[in-house]
Amino acid sequence: MENPSHGHQCVDFLTNLPTELVEEIMMRVDLPTVGRARCVQRSWRAIWSYIDFCVRFCKVAVSNGPASLLFISQKNLYTSPFPQKMNFVVVNADDNTFRMCCKSNLLSLHPWFVQEILPITCQLVCMRLQSQLVILNPQIGQQRIIPAPFHPSLLEHYWTVTFDYIDSMAIYCIVALRQLPNGRMYAKYLSWIPYESLNGVVYGSWKVIYSLCPHVVMLEGLFVGDTVYWCINKLVHWPVNQINRRELLIAFSCSSQTFNIIQSPNDEHWKMYPLGFHNSTKLLNLMAKLCIVDEEFISLTALLQVWELRNDGEENLGYHWRKLHNVMLDFTPPTVPGLMVGPFMRHWKRPVFLCPKSSDEGDFVVACPDRYQFYIYNPVKSRFTLHVKPRMIQAMDHVAAGFFWCSLVRI
Structure with missing residues (x-):
């Protein structure tokens, strides 16, 4: 790129x-x-x-660092499960300058910042025969490509990924795999990538931490304090082809590396949206x-x-x-x-x-x-x-x- x-x-x-x-x-x-x-x-x-x-x-x-950087991804409004051409622009809001960083077949774009001085953005690139995670330092224009932990056979299915920056030690993501014919979720797992930075180049490897039950729709995570919360929508299939939607929260503690399942305070007719205070440890729902x-x-x-x-x-x-x-x-x-x-x-x-x-x-x-x-x-x-x-x-x-x-x- x-x-x-x-x-x-x-x-x-x-x-x-x-x-x-x-x-x-x-x-x-x-x-x-x-x-x-x-x-x-x-x-x-x-x-x-x-x-x-x-x-x-x-x-x-x-960005949440000292530089007022703005990351903008270009994508068609009507998305499909197939890769589309996407541009990626970095804007410096202080002096109103911008530059094009990359143009590739991106399925999703998740920018975040590892440190205040070293902004890093990750792009999950889905190609015909391979999938990879691109970690880019926009300030010096260097990038590191890390193969994603997907078997080539899984590329035949539509999959989504949510990333969450936790601390300076790990990057966590949740991967959801869904079959195209019937649209049922059949696999979910959480993985993480530790990294080391040397001259702007990021090194790391994948590790599977936890596997979630099937038939679960995962939403984007939220980091509050030392805990990351994911809002999930569990689909319970009844014999009469009815679906009971139950909102849950999965809390993952970065310090103890443990999970907790938190039930929603209301029934299935409510939709849950977790809210996190900026620079705080309080979680509102x-x-x-x-x-x-x-x-x-x-x-x-x-x-x-x-x-x-x-x-x-x-x-x-x-x-x-x-x-x-x-x-x-x-x-x-x-x-x-x-x-x-x-x-x-x-x-x-x-x-x-x-x-x-x-x-x-x-x-x-x-x-x-x-x-x-x-x-x-x-x-x-x-x-x-x-x-x-x-x-x-x-x-x-x-x-x-x-x-x-x-x-x-x-x-």
Whole structure:
């Protein structure tokens, strides 16, 4: 993979223009734009637009080190289980410069940072005859290719991987294998890769730690303190071809290398979204449930519950939940001129929960009910606030100083 450096000009809107004028400019821009929102001030700013990076979908990840680096992956909006061409761009938000890092057949892209000085990004590359993990240091342009622990026969099936950076000693991932004909999960296991860094080159090897039961749908993990939590959706098949969905949490302690299975505080009708405080050891659990959908599809309301996961460290208690509060959120879409609400609601999707990690000021982006507004949850003040965005958010991540970075695409 080549790492060419591009010197295209960027559209910089970081001026003292009024917020309304900036929003109007962003609505008229026909290009995908990367922006940042300071939720406290309710203001939006478009940082730059990459003219040669006109894509239908962008995934954004932000560094947590001193350098304000932005990792953006390019992928088609309508994904398939087959590899697609994907570009990978590294943006320096301090001086608004960017460069193309690679272009390859990527199935998934998971950037994270091993140390504050050494940002490393991992890409799981799926090719016809091999699969590999690419660990890249974007600052010096060096990379290390590590073969993934997959037998060539497994490449005939669709598989997904979630990565989580834990500490300076290990990188953990969960691999899910799914058969294409019937779509049933038939294998899951967790593996990790220790590494050593020498002159920007990363060395390591794979090791299988734990195998999970089949028929389990694994979601992306979340690291809080010295424990990583994975939210899973266990499918229990009944004799009458019915499926009972049960939400679970798997807690893996990095210090003791042990697992704990934590039951959901609610029944199968609730959807679980773990939330983790930034630079904290507290884990919050957001339970969402669509509770009011009338027959005419005129209103859509969701009941959200916020739970705190406690671990007293005693064998007789262990992990247990404590409910903080309930809140009702209105997810009814705005009225569209010339379009009846009923037909519009029939194509309405469930609320999208964007950012599982908070900013330094403790805010979570917990819901994106439609393309023009989203909710911010502050656990310190125990309240939800409604914010309006100038266009649809495709992806979101957090960074220091209370800014939420996202890719904004005009609809």
